[in-house]
Amino acid sequence: MNKRIIILGAGESGTGAAVLAKVKGFDVFVSDMSLIKDHYKEILNRYNIEWEEGKHTPELILNADEVVKSPGIPEKAPIIQALREKNIPIISEIEFAGRYTKAKMVCITGSNGKTTTTLLTYHILKNAGLNVGLAGNVGKSLALQVATENYDYYVIELSSFQLDNMYDFKANIAILLNITPDHLDRYEYNMQNYIDAKFRITRNQTHDDVFIYWNDDPIINKELKQHPLKARLFPFAEEKEDGVKAYKENHNIIIDAPDESFTITEDDLSLPGRHNLFNSMAASISAKVLDIKKEDIRAALSDFQGVEHRLEKVARIRGVQYINDSKATNVNSCWYALESMRTPVVLILGGKDKGNDYTEIERLVKNKVKAIICLGVDNRKLHTFFDGKIPTITDASSMKEAVNKAYELSQPGDTVLLSPCCASFDLFKSYEDRGDQFKECVRNL
Structure with missing residues (x-):
C-alpha cells in the first residue's frame, strides 16, 4: 500500500510538498485550518491532490504515515498534539524535499539579514552562470522546485520554524549571520530553545562542508565552544582577527578564501550600512567556496538591487x-x-x-x-x-x-x-x- 503523507498548511511550502509527494507516488492529503488561496487550489487540483480548508478532520489526518507541517503552524496546535500522541513523524517541507535531490545546498539563517544575504548569494551564483534555484522563505518552495525543476545548486533562506522539523537534511554551506531574541513566543520564552533551533542549520555537516558565521556574535561563539562542529569554519568580522576569513581594513573588504585572497572596496558595494557589510562578506565567502571568480563576485556585489521592505x-x-x-x-x-x-x-x-x-x-x-x-x-x-x-x-x-x-x-x-x-x-x-x-x-x- 502507498505511504500516506499528510500536508498541514497549503501555502507556498505546503502546496510544494504536496506536489512533490504526489509526483513520488504517495497517497497525499492536504489540510489547512484557514482558507486556501485560489492560486494554490489551482495547483493542487491540477495534480489531482485532495484537500480541505477551514478545518482539520482528525479521521483524515491521524491515519498518516508521515506529516509535512508548514512552518507557521505552532507546536501547541491541537492537531500537532494529537499527532504527537500517536507518535506520527512530523517533518518540514525542506526535510521532505532534501530526500529527493542531490543538489548542493547553500543555507542561510540568522535573526536578521537572511533575506538580503540569500538574495545576494543567489544573485552572485546566478550571474556567474551556475544552474541555481532560490528557495525557502524567499522564492518558490524547495519541494515544488525539486518536483518540477532540475537545479545543481539551491540557495535557501531558512527561518527557525523551518529548521525546527529538519532531521536528516544537510547544508553543504551553512551561513549563520547572528542570533538575537526573536519569536520567543514560539519558543516558550526560552532563548536557548531559539538558539538550538538556529544551530540546527549545522546538523549533519561533515568535514567536507562549510560553516560561515559572524565571529563577534557572543551567542554563536558560546555555542561553538560547547558544541564543536565537524564542518570547516569560515568566520567573518568587522576587523581582522585570528582565523577570520573576511574582514574590513580601511575602506576595503578582504576575503581570505581557500585558494586566494581578494579585495572589494566598500564604495563598490551597492548596499549601504554596517549590517550589509556583513551580509556581503557572508555571500562572498560562500561564492568563493564554490570557486566563483573574484571578478564575478565583485560585479554582482556592485549591481545588486536591495530587498523590498528592507531599508x-x-x-x-x-x-x-x-x-x-x-x-x-x-x-x-x-x-x-x-x-x-x-x-x-x-x-x-x-x-x-x-x-x-x-x-x-x-x-x-x-x-x-x-x-x-x-x-x-x-x-x-x-x-x-x-x-x-x-x-x-x-x-x-x-x-x-x-x-x-x-x-x-x-x-x-x-x-x-x-x-x-x-x-x-x-x-x-x-x-x-x-x-x-x-x-x-x-x-x-
Missing part, C-alpha cells in the same frame, strides 16, 4: 526622506536601521509584540530619534518604555494616520523611518502589506 527608499518629499523598513519585525532589525541613519529620525514603531526588549535600541533612539509614532492596537508597552526619553511620542491607529503625523512632525533634512520592531498581524495581513500601505500613503502625500 527601502520610498520618496523624498519636502526635503524629508521616507524609508520603508517594514521587514524589521524584531528589535535587532530596528537597531541596524537606526544605526545606519545619519539624520534626525521620525520613527514609526509598533505592532504585535513578540516579547520584545527595547533596551537594545534605547541609546540609538535617544541619540537619533526626535519623535516616535506608535502604530498598533496596543501601544502600552512602547509608552511604558519610551515616554519621557524623547521629545515627542504619539499614537496612530492606521498607516494613513501614522504617515500624516510623520509628515507634520518632520522638517527638511529629516528621515521618516518605518521600522516597527514588531510583527504586523494586529493591523495588517503581513509585513509586506504594512510596507505596501506605507509606500502608498507616502506617495499620496
Whole structure:
C-alpha cells in the first residue's frame, strides 16, 4: 500500500510538498485550518491532490504515515498534539524535499539579514552562470522546485520554524549571520530553545562542508565552544582577527578564501550600512567556496538591487526622506536601521509584540530619534518604555494616520523611518502589506 503523507498548511511550502509527494507516488492529503488561496487550489487540483480548508478532520489526518507541517503552524496546535500522541513523524517541507535531490545546498539563517544575504548569494551564483534555484522563505518552495525543476545548486533562506522539523537534511554551506531574541513566543520564552533551533542549520555537516558565521556574535561563539562542529569554519568580522576569513581594513573588504585572497572596496558595494557589510562578506565567502571568480563576485556585489521592505527608499518629499523598513519585525532589525541613519529620525514603531526588549535600541533612539509614532492596537508597552526619553511620542491607529503625523512632525533634512520592531498581524495581513500601505500613503502625500 502507498505511504500516506499528510500536508498541514497549503501555502507556498505546503502546496510544494504536496506536489512533490504526489509526483513520488504517495497517497497525499492536504489540510489547512484557514482558507486556501485560489492560486494554490489551482495547483493542487491540477495534480489531482485532495484537500480541505477551514478545518482539520482528525479521521483524515491521524491515519498518516508521515506529516509535512508548514512552518507557521505552532507546536501547541491541537492537531500537532494529537499527532504527537500517536507518535506520527512530523517533518518540514525542506526535510521532505532534501530526500529527493542531490543538489548542493547553500543555507542561510540568522535573526536578521537572511533575506538580503540569500538574495545576494543567489544573485552572485546566478550571474556567474551556475544552474541555481532560490528557495525557502524567499522564492518558490524547495519541494515544488525539486518536483518540477532540475537545479545543481539551491540557495535557501531558512527561518527557525523551518529548521525546527529538519532531521536528516544537510547544508553543504551553512551561513549563520547572528542570533538575537526573536519569536520567543514560539519558543516558550526560552532563548536557548531559539538558539538550538538556529544551530540546527549545522546538523549533519561533515568535514567536507562549510560553516560561515559572524565571529563577534557572543551567542554563536558560546555555542561553538560547547558544541564543536565537524564542518570547516569560515568566520567573518568587522576587523581582522585570528582565523577570520573576511574582514574590513580601511575602506576595503578582504576575503581570505581557500585558494586566494581578494579585495572589494566598500564604495563598490551597492548596499549601504554596517549590517550589509556583513551580509556581503557572508555571500562572498560562500561564492568563493564554490570557486566563483573574484571578478564575478565583485560585479554582482556592485549591481545588486536591495530587498523590498528592507531599508527601502520610498520618496523624498519636502526635503524629508521616507524609508520603508517594514521587514524589521524584531528589535535587532530596528537597531541596524537606526544605526545606519545619519539624520534626525521620525520613527514609526509598533505592532504585535513578540516579547520584545527595547533596551537594545534605547541609546540609538535617544541619540537619533526626535519623535516616535506608535502604530498598533496596543501601544502600552512602547509608552511604558519610551515616554519621557524623547521629545515627542504619539499614537496612530492606521498607516494613513501614522504617515500624516510623520509628515507634520518632520522638517527638511529629516528621515521618516518605518521600522516597527514588531510583527504586523494586529493591523495588517503581513509585513509586506504594512510596507505596501506605507509606500502608498507616502506617495499620496
